[in-house]
Amino acid sequence: MKYNKVDNEILERLRIICGTENVITDKEKLIDYSHDEYPRQEIKSYPEVVVKPRNEQEVAEVLKLANENLIPVTPRGAATGLAGGCVPVYGGIVLSLENMNRIIEIDKQNFVVVTESGVPLMKFFKEIEQQGLFFPPHPGDESAMIGGVIATNAGGSRAVKYGVIRNFVRGIEVVLPNGNIIQCGGKLIKNSAGYSLLNLFIGSEGTLGVITKATIAVVPPLASVVTLVVPFENIDSAINAVPEILRSNVLPMAIEFVELEPIILTEKLLNKSWPTKQGSAHLMIIIDAQDKDTALSFAEKVAEVCEKYNAMEVFIADTTDKQQTILEIRSHLYESIKNFTVEILDIAVPIAKIAEFVNNIHEIEKKYGIWLPTYGHAGDGNVHIHYMKGKFVNGEIIQLKESEWQPKLEEVIDKIIDLGLQLGGSITGEHGVGLVKKKYMGKMYSAEYLSLLKSIKNVFDPKNILNPGKII
Amino acid sequence: MKYNKVDNEILERLRIICGTENVITDKEKLIDYSHDEYPRQEIKSYPEVVVKPRNEQEVAEVLKLANENLIPVTPRGAATGLAGGCVPVYGGIVLSLENMNRIIEIDKQNFVVVTESGVPLMKFFKEIEQQGLFFPPHPGDESAMIGGVIATNAGGSRAVKYGVIRNFVRGIEVVLPNGNIIQCGGKLIKNSAGYSLLNLFIGSEGTLGVITKATIAVVPPLASVVTLVVPFENIDSAINAVPEILRSNVLPMAIEFVELEPIILTEKLLNKSWPTKQGSAHLMIIIDAQDKDTALSFAEKVAEVCEKYNAMEVFIADTTDKQQTILEIRSHLYESIKNFTVEILDIAVPIAKIAEFVNNIHEIEKKYGIWLPTYGHAGDGNVHIHYMKGKFVNGEIIQLKESEWQPKLEEVIDKIIDLGLQLGGSITGEHGVGLVKKKYMGKMYSAEYLSLLKSIKNVFDPKNILNPGKII
Structure with missing residues (x-):
């Protein structure tokens, strides 16, 4: 690709658009913007400049400038990704959403939250909990930003009952590579008016447009949560129980499987202990219900199913403390x-x-x-x-x-x-897909399918300036 | 648009592809394929020929032939639509999916059903119920076909708890206008590999490709259902109660509102009676739960909320018969x-x-x-x-x-x-959107948004042969 370099004139214009303090060229500070959480360091790549726009108008002006001057722009949330999706492989501009971190409206009548895309999940969770609301999806890392989880259609463990991020995004504001701003969806539950650009942007990893705002569905929280840890002799027995659990008229929030070795390492890391070391594979099942009694009766039903499928034992954690420990260990498996x-x-x-x-x-x-x-x-x-x-x-x-x-x-x-x-x-x-899974796309999809993806990219970004080198 | 006519040579080739008995040119029979359920007859338009392919290969050959010869093709399910979406405005070929009505696999381990797109909902409901499974969305008309409900992203009353069709489509097989066949998704709950063509086809009303198969998520049914009818003095009081119901830790399957006049007409039509004539606006609330006691306790909670919001009375129907009557009246409102x-x-x-x-x-x-x-x-x-x-x-x-x-x-x-x-x-x-809402798209969307829709259409169907004249 023949991109232009960010020269002094462009830098000056970026400073005018975003404010001097929001334009970074200091080499040492650029290190932080050269990678995400993907383990192999060799994929890292430095941007020429990082900009931190403060609103969608500034995002629009940056994109317009870059588009006119053929400079690559890589949008970036909290960089908690694991596929190199925000690595600026062609240098150019990294557009960080970190300054766009305002929750705009918590609408309790319509059960939606309107937020800027740079809001970290932990802030989002905290503010809506204070309003008595709950956001079911839980992608592992709470420092991830709203825009990033939408851009990757993130999942997490609670998808069993509640589904992935896609199911909770009602609307987005997007800045296109040409600097135009469009609105997709809104505070609506149903919408069948034309092709769903909303759903096209969800999971497009910042290659079609930059998400600047989102309208996110939230729900009233269920009052009681119970967590089960169930050891099985091997992974077969554990997994065989799952469809039967799903058929038991109890729909758990999460059904996770773990094997023993990472658990042992995480116990050491955190100096906490997992309820059991029996067997080689465990299910961790989280059940939520409208009240404690119902949650416990659900837990018993699930326990029965597990026992029928040769569970070696069933540990029911019903206190917050016990559940916290189990969750903490589960959440730190990767870290260990x-x-x-x-x-x-x-x-x-x-x-x-x-x-x-x-x-x-x-x-x-x-x-x-x-x-x-x-x-x-x-x-x-x-x-x-x-x-x-x-x-x-x-x-x-x-x-x-x-x-x-x-x-x-x-x-x-x-x-x-x-x-x-x-x-x-x-x-x-x-x-x-980001950078590192790109080479496998040809294994998964036909040439026809990939060529459609390329043509769609070309519709939105004909000069290929937005997060180039990703997905396809 | 300059389309070619269906001449004898094309007709002969269609007969070779689909079998003589599946190619219809008899004027009287073409009447049935000139309209959908949209009330105004003046939008109707005759096709030159109707073909009824028996599998995706035949669909592919028909589309390839039409594409090469610049003949418009309008895909058609059961024509239960209300927006003229399957009206062949430029004549040409109507491609009816009615022969592709096989349920291919009911996979109870993965909770999915693989089906051809011409399967009517009533057949689908019946066959999965026999296997102890439940499909939550319920677009009103059960003669609608799977492909059609996907193509319009149909909704129905149960979306409150379970969401719309989009949330239940895991995979589709699609024939593109050039005759190539692609697969989107599969038996997967999570997939973040590239732009979601699956979600782009959902709601695209047969303008981007013809859906020939679908993999649909199903769930185990909840054992008990209770229906409430709650009269309010006026629509304000009725609607004001809704967010509070949704906050009550009970998530009903459906919350419908009805006003009195159509109810009176439907009672006459069916010779059945609605529980009450009080007030001018009623809520009809359907609650499902894992057992009867829970369902009733949920119903009581909801009743309390309604009373707090000035409900004039609360009728709880807990027998199948009573609920059936209420549902039947609700389902026939439009007919009345x-x-x-x-x-x-x-x-x-x-x-x-x-x-x-x-x-x-x-x-x-x-x-x-x-x-x-x-x-x-x-x-x-x-x-x-x-x-x-x-x-x-x-x-x-x-x-x-x-x-x-x-x-x-x-x-x-x-x-x-x-x-x-x-x-x-x-x-x-x-x-x-179909044919009849097209003129309002410019009120809802910006020129930029509409131009993106047009460009996407052009990616999939550069000759504009597939369901031309719809959406944009």
Whole structure:
């Protein structure tokens, strides 16, 4: 691609648009804007300048300027992504939404919140909870920003009952690469007026437009939550119980599966303890209901099903403290292995295929001698697999030499991706394609499908200035 | 537009593709394919030929032939639409999906059903119920076909708890205008791999491709259902209760509002009786729960809220018979006024704006002396307004002279549409744009937005042969 460089004249205009203090060119500060949370550092790339517009008009002016001057622009939220989606591969401008962090309206009559896209989830959760409202989706990292979770159609564990982000976005304001601003949707539950640009922007990873505002559906919270931890001898028994749990007239908020090794590491990391070390695979099931009695009766029903499917025991955590500990350990699983993780996959398969998928991953693990800790969302089929440059030995991770893990990397990842696709899966259930999954798009989709994606990109961004090098 | 006519050579090739018995040119039989359920007959238009392909390969060959020869193709399900979406305005080929009516797989492990797109809802409901499964969305007319409800992103009354069709479509097979076949999605709950063509096709009203198969999410049914009918003095009191009901920790499946006049007419039509004639506006609330006791306790909670909001009384129907009667009357409201309906609108507004919207409609009613019976989905903001060529007098409809209703038609409809849009609404919540709402798209969307829709159409259908003249 032949992009132009950000020269002094452009810099000056950016300062006029966003204010001098919101235009960063200091090399040391640019480091922070060169990467996301993807483990391999070699994908990082420096922007020439970072701008932090304060409103959609400024975003529009930056995009217009960049479009006219053929300068790449990479939009960026909190950079909690795991696929390099906000890495500015062609340099140019990083457009950070961090200054657009106002919650504009909490509308309790229509059960929606109107917010700027740079609001972090933790702020969003806190402010709506104070108003007696609840936002069901919970993508793991609460520092993620609203715009980013919409741009990747993020998921998280509560999708079993409540669905993914897509189901909760009622409207968005988007700045197009040419600097024009459009509104999609609104405070509406139903809308069948024309092609849903709203749903096209959701999951488009900042390649079609920059989301500047969003209208998000929220719900009244259910009063009581109970968490179950259920050990099984192996992953098959655990996963076989899942469809039966879903058939039991109780729809849990979350059904997660975890294997023992990352749990042991996370216990150490946090100095907290998980309810059991039995078996090799556990289900963690979160149930919400309108009151405590109902929640407990739901929990008993689910426990019965698990026992029928050879659960070794059922731990019911009904106090906030006990549940907090379990959740904290679940939330920190990735952190406990992160320093030794080379690649993280988030393949989604049909729920009934999880056991077959995970068993086959363990076969690959044995064959290649690479540790592939695996856990994820049993209730929605989204499986996280980690390619490790360390081995799990006696409760610790022992580092491998580069010569031991590097040569096998590509082959093992390819095998796992192929396996997921053979089972009817997707190369990414919630992280997005970004930079690092791009090479697998051709495995998942036909040439015709990919060519449609390219043509759609061309409709919105004919000069290819917006987050170039991503998705396709 | 300069389309070619269907000549004998094309007819011969269509017969070779679909079989002679599946190619119809008999003028009398073509009448059935010239319209949908939209009340005004003058929008009807005859196709030159109707084809009924038996599988996606035949659909592909028909489209390829039409594309090469510049012949318009209008896809058609059961034609239960209310916006002229399947009317072949440029003649050419009507492609009826009626022969593609097989349910391919009921997958109880993954809670999905794979089906051809010509399966009528009533068949779909019946077959999955026999397998102990439930499909929550319920667009009014059960003769509608799966492909059609996806193409319009249909809604119905149960969207309050379960959402619209979009939320239940996991995958589709689509034949593009060039005859190529693509797969979108699958048996997956989560998928963030590239722009969601799945969601672009949902609601595209057969203008981007022909949906030939769908993978639909289903759920285990909740065991107990209770229906409430709650009369209020006026529409304000009724609608004001709705957000509070939604906040009560009970999420009803449906919250409908109805006004008295259509109820009286439907009672006569069916010779059945509605529980009450008090007040002028009623809420009909359907609650489902895991067992009878819970359903009843939910009903009591909702009843309390209604009483707090000045309900005149609360009727709780807990037997199947009583509920059946109420539902039947609700389902036949349109039928009771259909013969005198000139225009039917399905404007969606934010739920908290329904009362203001309906009150304003009654103002227009008075000002213009046109009867505008109004009812709809209070829980999701979707309001059905009917422009009548009759007056309601002593429980009957008295026909107006054409000179009494015709001259005011356009002005009144325009006023109602403008009102809905001013309140943050959509010109169509569930019926789709089709032919008859096209002229209002410019009121709802900016020129930039519409130009994006046009460019997307052009990506999929550069020769504009697929359902031309619709949406934009």
